[in-house]
Amino acid sequence: MSNTRRKQVRPVVEHEDGTTSKTPTRDGRPLLNFRAPRVTQPPRHFADMSMEERQEAVRELGLPAFRAKQLSNHYFQRNITDPALMTDIPADKRDALAEAFFPPLLTEVHRLKTKNGDTIKFLWRLFDGALVESVLMRYRNRITLCVSSQCGCGMNCPFCATGQQGLTRNMSTAEIVEQVVRANQVIAAGELAPTAEPDINMLGEQAAAVGDESGETDAGADTGNDSAGAKPSGTQTPAGEERVTNIVFMGMGEPLANYKRVMNAIRRFTDAAPHGLGMSPRRITVSTVGLVPGIRKLMNEDIPVTFALSLHAPDDGLRNEMIPVNTRWNADEAIDAAYDYYRTTGRRVSIEYALIKDMNDHAWRADLLAKKLNARGRGWVHVNPIPLNPTPGSVWTASEPKVAQEFVDRLVAAGVPTTIRDTRGQDIDGACGQLAATGED
Numbered sequence: 001m002s003n004t005r006r007k008q009v010r011p012v013v014e015h016e017d018g019t020t021s022k023t024p025t026r027d028g029r030p031l032l033n034f035r036a037p038r039v040t041q042p043p044r045h046f047a048d049m050s051m052e053e054r055q056e057a058v059r060e061l062g063l064p065a066f067r068a069k070q071l072s073n074h075y076f077q078r079n080i081t082d083p084a085l086m087t088d089i090p091a092d093k094r095d096a097l098a099e100a101f102f103p104p105l106l107t108e109v110h111r112l113k114t115k116n117g118d119t120i121k122f123l124w125r126l127f128d129g130a131l132v133e134s135v136l137m138r139y140r141n142r143i144t145l146c147v148s149s150q151c152g153c154g155m156n157c158p159f160c161a162t163g164q165q166g167l168t169r170n171m172s173t174a175e176i177v178e179q180v181v182r183a184n185q186v187i188a189a190g191e192l193a194p195t196a197e198p199d200i201n202m203l204g205e206q207a208a209a210v211g212d213e214s215g216e217t218d219a220g221a222d223t224g225n226d227s228a229g230a231k232p233s234g235t236q237t238p239a240g241e242e243r244v245t246n247i248v249f250m251g252m253g254e255p256l257a258n259y260k261r262v263m264n265a266i267r268r269f270t271d272a273a274p275h276g277l278g279m280s281p282r283r284i285t286v287s288t289v290g291l292v293p294g295i296r297k298l299m300n301e302d303i304p305v306t307f308a309l310s311l312h313a314p315d316d317g318l319r320n321e322m323i324p325v326n327t328r329w330n331a332d333e334a335i336d337a338a339y340d341y342y343r344t345t346g347r348r349v350s351i352e353y354a355l356i357k358d359m360n361d362h363a364w365r366a367d368l369l370a371k372k373l374n375a376r377g378r379g380w381v382h383v384n385p386i387p388l389n390p391t392p393g394s395v396w397t398a399s400e401p402k403v404a405q406e407f408v409d410r411l412v413a414a415g416v417p418t419t420i421r422d423t424r425g426q427d428i429d430g431a432c433g434q435l436a437a438t439g440e441d
């Protein structure tokens, strides 16, 4: 089948005043909002601080510096967030430590689990009432947490529930980190069920290969021990405990618009234990809609994370509508920056492409995408088309499976490694921002 001649259909949007348009409503908000409003950040938390800052802060409380290391071990390695449970810390100091370092950051408002229990979506309330989400997903040999980096988002992508909320504020470093620590608590409590799903990462690699590449101790050689009930080795720490092995910045917000705090959080994730979580940078994916200066800054950091560009359209005509930031940095500039990320870091990059019915899923667009990627070189990129997880009531829907398959086939035929993704958690409002958009419960 060929979908070359299929028309592109722009959905008609009906506004409250009865008028219609073929571009999404902007609700009077600016098209793009790069700067979060100057609102109060949460109180300083242990995870906001580097080890040196923790040592200094511990001394200020009249404790020797080595207590900072003990506290770090509890928080990052043992997922303990309440000093009352840190029994090797002097009992008469625990209250002061709780007050100084561990203000409550995330209150769990709601938790949704898929039927098979291998995916859990959390809705958290932050100290100022803002709502954010994280999604925990078990695969055969890894456990991935999708984290939020902003409350809402200023990028205004019309097909995205978060984009429709606008930007409330940037999340703090500790608010980002705490999503992982809380997820680790849930995993340790045995609440994330085993899965039968295959384990292909963002770059189309088997998890075992990723682990080998990362040189991690929990690399997870595929032992074949993946039967239900068994703990896949790739998800275990050397101590045999299961925890989050992969983090993707694909929740609410544009991570490169909150650059400093996101980088700080990445340092907490990658700092060696007990200073941080001791994760490999390769297991952390930063995804952007194409903030080119941010991409260039990221490629020159000393932490070579996995990089993903949410492209969604190879042509500016359509991408200007789907990803308003394209009017600032166009598709070619974003692809150039992604290619430079590869050349600078040696890390193959991932192109994300939400397949939307009759919108961006045409065969000619697959061909154009392949042409643009191949024009930069071979072997530097992997494409991940993902059928859109639609927002309820939205005019945007997922591509037909046959159309999606042809899109993939054309890329593969052009020599571009491509893996179609399953959307996880459709039965739990899987698309980012849907839970926060619908309120508490």
Ligand code: SF4
Binding pocket: 153, 154, 155, 156, 157, 160, 161, 162, 163, 164, 251, 252, 253, 254, 289, 432
């Ligand atoms: S798709 Fe990403 S960048 Fe666009 S509005 Fe949604 S969260 Fe923001």
